[in-house]
Each structure stands twice: as C-alpha cells, then as structure tokens.
Amino acid sequence: MLQQLCQEIKQAVAGAVPQTDGQPIPDIVVETPPSVQLGDLALPAAFTLAKRLKKAPKAIAETLAEALREIPWIDKAEVAGAGYLNLKLRRGRWLTELYRSILGGEYGLFPGPPPFPGKVIVEHTNINPNKAAHIGHLRNAVIGDSFVRVMRFLGQEVEVQNYIDNTGVQVADVVVGFQNLSAITAEEVLERRPVPFDYYCWDLYARTTRWFEENPERTALRQQALQEIEHGTGETARLAELVATENVRAHLATMNRLGIRYDLLPRESDILHLHFWNWAFRQLKEKEAIQFIGQGKNAGCWIMKTDGSGPEESGDEKVIVRSNGTVTYVGKDIAYQLWKFGLLGMDFHYRPFQGYDDGKPLWASCSEPQETAAAPSFGKACRVYNVIDQRQSYLQEIVAAGLRALGFHLEADNSVHFSYEMVALSPRCCADLGIELKEEDQQRSYVEVSGRKGLGVKADDLIHRLEQLAGEEVRARHSLSGEEAASIAHRIAVSALRYFLLKYTRNSIIAFDFKEALSFEGETGPYLQYSVVRANNIFRKLEEAEPGALEEIRRLDGGAALDDWLQKNDDIWEMVLMASRLPDAIRQALANLELSIPARWAFTLAQKFNLFYHRHRILSEKDRETRLFLLLIADLFRSQMTKALELLGIEVPDRM
RNA sequence: GCGCCUGUAGCUCAGUUAGGAUAGAGCGGCGGUUUCCUAAACCGUAGGCCGCAGGUUCAAGUCCUGCCAGGCGCACCA
The missing domain is CATH 1.10.730.10 (Isoleucyl-tRNA Synthetase; Domain 1)
Incomplete structure (x- = not known):
C-alpha cells in the first residue's frame, strides 16, 4: 500500500514541478517524520529542488502541498520547518484498506509480478558431510531459508538446493580416521549409537586432524583416500559414501527441527562421475577463457586470468586445472554454476532421497538413470543466489568471472553471492565449553569456530539446551501435559534461535554467547x-x-x-x-x-x-x-x- | 604489499545502500507497575568528542580524502 502511495506522490511531485531545463526530476525521497504529530510521511524534496528552481524551499513546498492534497489517501499536506512537507493520511481509510487486504491474504502487499521472470535457485547450508552441524552452519541455513520464504511470499518461484561435497578432503579425513584411529567401525557406530553418528564424526575429525599434525607424512593416506573416493569404487569409496550420507541425514534432521527444507541435494560425486567438468572444460578452452601455462610457478596448469592481463604476462591468475590434470574446487564450481543456469549442456539423474512430513519429496542427484517416478525439472534458473560466508567472496568472484569469460554476461550478473559474516565464539562462551584458549586468543573479542579443531557449538546441543530452558519456563507458568509443554518449548526454542541469527545485519560478526542466545526477554x-x-x-x-x-x-x-x-x-x-x-x-x-x-x-x-x-x-x-x-x-x-x-x-x- | 569489511551508550547492536528535523533499541544499573485480555510484559531514570583530522553541502553518524585501530581474503585446500 505504502509503495503504491509513494508512486502516486512521486508522480504528483513530478507533475507539479515546472520543466524548466528538461532535466529529469531528482529522486523524490519519502521518509518518516521524527514524530507522528508532525505527520505520517515527510518529503524533503523542496530542499533538493530549491537550487534548481531558484526559489525558497518553503514556497516550493507550498506548491507541492497543493498538488499532493489531490491524492485520495492524503488528508493533510503541511509545510514545516525550513521547507519540510509533511503528509497526513486519511487514517480510517488507510486502516480499512489494510484490514481488508490482510483478510484477503495479501497483508498490504499489492499483487504484482514476481521479482524475477523465471525460476530462482537459492543454494544454502552446504555443510561438509563429515561432522555434526554447528552454530555457524545454522546462520547460513536460517538466513537462506528465511530468504526463500520472503521470495516465495513475493510470488517468486524458488528452488532450494543444498550442495553435498561428498568427495572432498574433509570426508576423506574422517574416512582415514575410521580406518586408522577409531576403535569401532562406522557400522558399529550406527548400530550401537554410543553417540549420534555426526557427533562421533565431529570428534573423530578433530582427532584425525591432530594425528596428521603429529606426523605430516600420514597425510599421504588422505591423498590415497581422496583418489579412491573420487574413483568411486572399492572399500574406501563405500565407507566415504556411508559417512557422507549418514552425516547428510543428520544435517537434514537438524535443519528440519528448525523448519528448514530443501528441494534438491546436488552431490559432488555425481558432478565427477557424470563428467560435468569435461563439458565445462571444453567450453572454457574453446572460448579461451582459460590458458595452459608452459613455465613459471604454475607450469603445467590451466589457469584463468583474474586481472585482465594477456596470456604471456604474469598477473593475478587462478589455477583451474592442476599440473597433475585434476580440477580444482573453483573449476567444479564453475561447472555447477553453468548447470544451474542450464548452460552446461547436460543434466544429473535424480532419485528421491527422503520425504518430508508434509508429503513433499527431497530429491538427490545421482549418476545412473532411475526407474522411479519422474523428477521435476531442476536447474535452468534465471537467477542464482549462493548463500556462502564472506570469506569465500574471492572464489565467488572467480566463478562469476568464469561465466563472463564464456560470454554469459547476463548469467554472471545474475549470479549473486549472498554473503554474510561468520559466527564466532565469545571468550566467555569458550570458557563455558571448557575450551582453553591460547594467550593471544584471550585478548580477542571472539574466536573463530573450527570444525577441524572440534572447536564450536553443535547445532543439536544448542537446540536441546534451548528446548530444556523453554520447557522449564513453560512448566513454571502452566500445568500442561508433557507432550503439549514440549511442543510449545520447541516452538519457543526455534524462535529464540532463528531470531538471534537474523537480528544482526549480515556483515556483522556474531560473537556467540550462551547468555544472549538463550535469552527469551527483550529483543528476542x-x-x-x-x-x-x-x-x-x-x-x-x-x-x-x-x-x-x-x-x-x-x-x-x-x-x-x-x-x-x-x-x-x-x-x-x-x-x-x-x-x-x-x-x-x-x-x-x-x-x-x-x-x-x-x-x-x-x-x-x-x-x-x-x-x-x-x-x-x-x-x-x-x-x-x-x-x-x-x-x-x-x-x-x-x-x-x-x-x-x-x-x-x-x-x-x-x-x- | 593488494582487495574487502568493521569502528556509534558499560556490553551487544540498529541507523550509512538513497545526506534532512531532537542519534535509537536490547542487555546490564537504579527506581517503580500484577484483585489480570497483562510481568517471556510495561513505565521512569542515568549513560554518547557517532575512531581521529580535513573537505563537500543550506544540512554529515551517513558522501569524499587522509590517518589510526581491529578483522577477513589474496593455495596446484574446499
């Protein structure tokens, strides 16, 4: 409604200003006066126009006021101060219109076309499937999910993807951990459940990292595991598949507790097995978006220039294909991004991964054609939002630069890095967790979460604590059945957590603190x-x-x-x-x-x-x-x- | 070294995109409010060289330049 009114105001102002020099009217700013007694809306437009029209702001404001009184929504238009134009709305009319709109399911939103004329893909969560989700992952998922809800409210068709990096170093490390450090096998962890599988992996990952650090030669095992995983056959690959899939299931369950759901899980293993990269590589070579380097520090690699310098000069360059012929993460990401826009020239196969309790299916990519029910059409978006933390801006720029180098300028412009700052741990939070900090870290206002070090607040632990605390508060106030109290406590917990992660602007680092996150009072x-x-x-x-x-x-x-x-x-x-x-x-x-x-x-x-x-x-x-x-x-x-x-x-x- | 981000009340943050009237909120402090649709709430109060210095402007927390302090990124890791 307000947006509609602002349009009318701008038109009225434009109509009231004499077109002396044929220049366009400067943007008309509509703001809120400091107090409701002054008015509902304020226009400082007269100040902006004063110089051009060579007239006093007050006189201009008077002229504008005259024109604005014609708008049916407007009750009064008054000049105040040195030339502010304050507008008062017809209150009864405004209220009646809003109430009607709300009862009609529009909430004051004037029906219009969706923001973008096709399908939008939002990619979020993307947790490495080798350990439990932590508080940092929650910020990503909560921002991503709320953004999806907002877009859908505006009528936008949205496809939600959660990318699964199931063939990367992090999964390989946990596989090496199971093969060399764990007292029990992965299957035994799943059967006996001494702790949830993702929790077990959390500790095993940190132990494995330390084990590598004790003797760097052991990392040869990681390289070997990686190769076997990428190849996709044998016992190591089978174990990796188990580790990744079980961790993904744990992540999905955690996110589902918070009301966060996905349409598709694209898996890196399928990008490899279906040779997505070959298609992208061919295009990149044909269009000379990447160059082979014969000598220098990157000898034997295919690189992409990131500073516009020519092939002979050595400027900033990013390795896309290593000298051993394997493709880097960025390379795979370029292929994936091309696929999202339907530009790759090939597609995944799909299988139902699981169902949600509202009956909607979650699909996963796979490498073989399936005989089950036909999957919907995935990908082929007109715009793509990648919800990824701020530290990866550089890589996201390279991906966009890759599309541009291929001549896909429109798609590059429609590749949006939805960046946000990380969640770190406050020193007090570290003390609560029993984490001993190095001296240099004690001086800092926050400490970075590290999955590698096992340093962080696990998502399920936090949700559990919130539910416990909320349950105590609920039972102190009402006598309810255990089930009912638990259901209320759950909603309160989700609300506390989601709001806590959303109330900060996205480029503010959240220094996580239990006292603040577990609070149910004030701005919560x-x-x-x-x-x-x-x-x-x-x-x-x-x-x-x-x-x-x-x-x-x-x-x-x-x-x-x-x-x-x-x-x-x-x-x-x-x-x-x-x-x-x-x-x-x-x-x-x-x-x-x-x-x-x-x-x-x-x-x-x-x-x-x-x-x-x-x-x-x-x-x-x-x-x-x-x-x-x-x-x-x-x-x-x-x-x-x-x-x-x-x-x-x-x-x-x-x-x- | 180059690039990006941040600096506002004791603490945590809005406000900077798009300059506009008296710079706001929560927490914490102090003092109050429940025979309830009402305390997970409400009211009052104290607390601010908006990092520093110039500049642009009728008008600067907001824009420009320089400086100071802190963070992140710049891998043949992802």
Whole structure:
C-alpha cells in the first residue's frame, strides 16, 4: 500500500514541478517524520529542488502541498520547518484498506509480478558431510531459508538446493580416521549409537586432524583416500559414501527441527562421475577463457586470468586445472554454476532421497538413470543466489568471472553471492565449553569456530539446551501435559534461535554467547511470539464468551467514527501505520539481502502492540464502539505479525 | 604489499545502500507497575568528542580524502 502511495506522490511531485531545463526530476525521497504529530510521511524534496528552481524551499513546498492534497489517501499536506512537507493520511481509510487486504491474504502487499521472470535457485547450508552441524552452519541455513520464504511470499518461484561435497578432503579425513584411529567401525557406530553418528564424526575429525599434525607424512593416506573416493569404487569409496550420507541425514534432521527444507541435494560425486567438468572444460578452452601455462610457478596448469592481463604476462591468475590434470574446487564450481543456469549442456539423474512430513519429496542427484517416478525439472534458473560466508567472496568472484569469460554476461550478473559474516565464539562462551584458549586468543573479542579443531557449538546441543530452558519456563507458568509443554518449548526454542541469527545485519560478526542466545526477554524471538499469544488470548476469551463476535468485527465498517477515533489516538494509529509496512520491510529484505530488516520491523511492531495492550483493557472496555475498534486493531496486529513471523520461520504457540 | 569489511551508550547492536528535523533499541544499573485480555510484559531514570583530522553541502553518524585501530581474503585446500 505504502509503495503504491509513494508512486502516486512521486508522480504528483513530478507533475507539479515546472520543466524548466528538461532535466529529469531528482529522486523524490519519502521518509518518516521524527514524530507522528508532525505527520505520517515527510518529503524533503523542496530542499533538493530549491537550487534548481531558484526559489525558497518553503514556497516550493507550498506548491507541492497543493498538488499532493489531490491524492485520495492524503488528508493533510503541511509545510514545516525550513521547507519540510509533511503528509497526513486519511487514517480510517488507510486502516480499512489494510484490514481488508490482510483478510484477503495479501497483508498490504499489492499483487504484482514476481521479482524475477523465471525460476530462482537459492543454494544454502552446504555443510561438509563429515561432522555434526554447528552454530555457524545454522546462520547460513536460517538466513537462506528465511530468504526463500520472503521470495516465495513475493510470488517468486524458488528452488532450494543444498550442495553435498561428498568427495572432498574433509570426508576423506574422517574416512582415514575410521580406518586408522577409531576403535569401532562406522557400522558399529550406527548400530550401537554410543553417540549420534555426526557427533562421533565431529570428534573423530578433530582427532584425525591432530594425528596428521603429529606426523605430516600420514597425510599421504588422505591423498590415497581422496583418489579412491573420487574413483568411486572399492572399500574406501563405500565407507566415504556411508559417512557422507549418514552425516547428510543428520544435517537434514537438524535443519528440519528448525523448519528448514530443501528441494534438491546436488552431490559432488555425481558432478565427477557424470563428467560435468569435461563439458565445462571444453567450453572454457574453446572460448579461451582459460590458458595452459608452459613455465613459471604454475607450469603445467590451466589457469584463468583474474586481472585482465594477456596470456604471456604474469598477473593475478587462478589455477583451474592442476599440473597433475585434476580440477580444482573453483573449476567444479564453475561447472555447477553453468548447470544451474542450464548452460552446461547436460543434466544429473535424480532419485528421491527422503520425504518430508508434509508429503513433499527431497530429491538427490545421482549418476545412473532411475526407474522411479519422474523428477521435476531442476536447474535452468534465471537467477542464482549462493548463500556462502564472506570469506569465500574471492572464489565467488572467480566463478562469476568464469561465466563472463564464456560470454554469459547476463548469467554472471545474475549470479549473486549472498554473503554474510561468520559466527564466532565469545571468550566467555569458550570458557563455558571448557575450551582453553591460547594467550593471544584471550585478548580477542571472539574466536573463530573450527570444525577441524572440534572447536564450536553443535547445532543439536544448542537446540536441546534451548528446548530444556523453554520447557522449564513453560512448566513454571502452566500445568500442561508433557507432550503439549514440549511442543510449545520447541516452538519457543526455534524462535529464540532463528531470531538471534537474523537480528544482526549480515556483515556483522556474531560473537556467540550462551547468555544472549538463550535469552527469551527483550529483543528476542519469544518476545515477538508472546505479543501474538497475548492478542490470541483476547480472541480465545472473546469466542468463549461471545461466539461469532470475531465475524462481526471483520464485517465492521468503521466509517467516519473510526477515522475520528484514530485521529484521537496517535499511538494506535502509529501501530497501524507500522503494521502496513510489512511489504516494504519484505521488499527491502530482498533488495538488500538483509533479513534483519523484517526481523527488526517485527520487533518494533511487537513493542508498539505491547504498549497498546498495556494501555487498553480491551475485553472490559465499556463503550461498545471503542471495544469493537480495539478488537479490530488487535486482530489486525496478530494477523500481520503471524505472517511476518512465518516468513522468519517462527511459529506461534497456543500459549506461553 | 593488494582487495574487502568493521569502528556509534558499560556490553551487544540498529541507523550509512538513497545526506534532512531532537542519534535509537536490547542487555546490564537504579527506581517503580500484577484483585489480570497483562510481568517471556510495561513505565521512569542515568549513560554518547557517532575512531581521529580535513573537505563537500543550506544540512554529515551517513558522501569524499587522509590517518589510526581491529578483522577477513589474496593455495596446484574446499
């Protein structure tokens, strides 16, 4: 709604400004005045135009005000200060329109075409399948999943991929660990379950890393394992397949606890076995995007220039094919990226990997044609978002440069690195975990998580602690069956965790701290949930006492009385206006790849509701009309907030 | 050395993309509010050379330049 109105405002301003020199009108900025008493929207446009029109800002603002009063949404247009133009909306009309839109399932969003004219692929999670997921992986997955929800809300077709690097060094290390260090076999771990499989691998990976460090010659075993894994046959390859698949299953279960799901698991082994790289390699050679180096430090390699220098000069260069003929990670990534856009000239085979409890299947790539049900069409996207942490920007740039070198400029532009900063551990968190820090690390404000060192907070452990803590709080407040209490505790835990990971802007490093992450008060997910639970409580009581009352509210036509009432209650109007901004928060989230925008918007709205709730005794309100209006506001709030929370992956429990 | 990011209240962070009115929030501190649709909440209060110095502008936390401090990246690892 607001976006629509801003369009109208801009048109009106453009129409009111005399076209003296034929130059385009500068962008009209619409902002929020410092206080609602001044107005609902503010335009500093007169300042910008003053110089061009050679007139005083105040006079220009007066002219603009005249034109803007013609817009039906606008009640008043007033000039304030040195030349601000403050707009006041027709409050009753705005509220009625928003409420109608919410009840119609549009939440103030004007229906329009999806942001992009085809399918969008979002790739996220991508955890090396050799150990349990940790807190850093959760940030990736939660950001990725919320982004998918936001895009789908805007009508975008989205395919969610979780890339499985099942033939890499990390899996090889755990395989070497099972073959040389583990007291029991992988099968025995799965049968006896001394600890979950991914937990066992977590420790084994750290042990293996230390074992390599004790005697670097042992890394020859890693090389040997890698070759056997890539080849895909024999006992080592079989063990690698088992390790990777079981870890993937563990990751999927962890993510499913948080409401995070995928459409497809593309596996690196299939990229190798189906020779994706050969197709990409041929194209890269044909179009001279890569060059063979005869001498120098990269002698015998195929490299890609990253600084535009010619083949003879030695500038910045990235090795794509090693002198032993094997392809690097970036090379494989270029092939994979080409496939995502349908540019590779070949496709995977597919098999159902598992089903979700809503009946939707999760597919995995495979190397052989399958006789099972036909898979949907994967890949062939018009735009691709790779959710990968900031440290990999350089490699993502190379992948895009690769597409460009092949002449796929449009696809390169549509290859988006959705980058974010890492989650690190605060020194206090390390102390909580019993991790001893080196002296140099104690001075720092955070310590990097390291799967290799086994240094980190495991995702399942954290979720478990959150559920325990939430369960205690729930049982202290209500007497409920164990099942019901657990279900509520679970929703609260997910909410606390997801909100904690979303509220920071993406290029802020999160120094993970148990005290903050386990908090349910203040700017937290449970605070947001609680605001909706309160609103829902009102309607539960209302329905008990007066069945059918809600329908009456939803049929209500407030008319002039509603407008008068809103004019007298600035604080309530402010909340309505804020509630109408959901679509704007969502659009900004997409434009800036910033989920903290809707997260913070929701928090601000919840604050306004809690204040409203505190000030007004809604059900005991004596005046019948006022009571109806208050109920209408509460209904509007809870609908909008529930939707916003859904987009952040947060469910509202029945009670808290 | 080159590239990118960060520096705002005691702590953790918004606000910088798109300059605009009195720089906000949470936590922590201090002082208050429950015969409830109400405490996972609400109110009040203290707390700020917005890293430093120049510049542009009617207007700078926001843009430009330089400096200081911290982080990340620049593998024939992924």
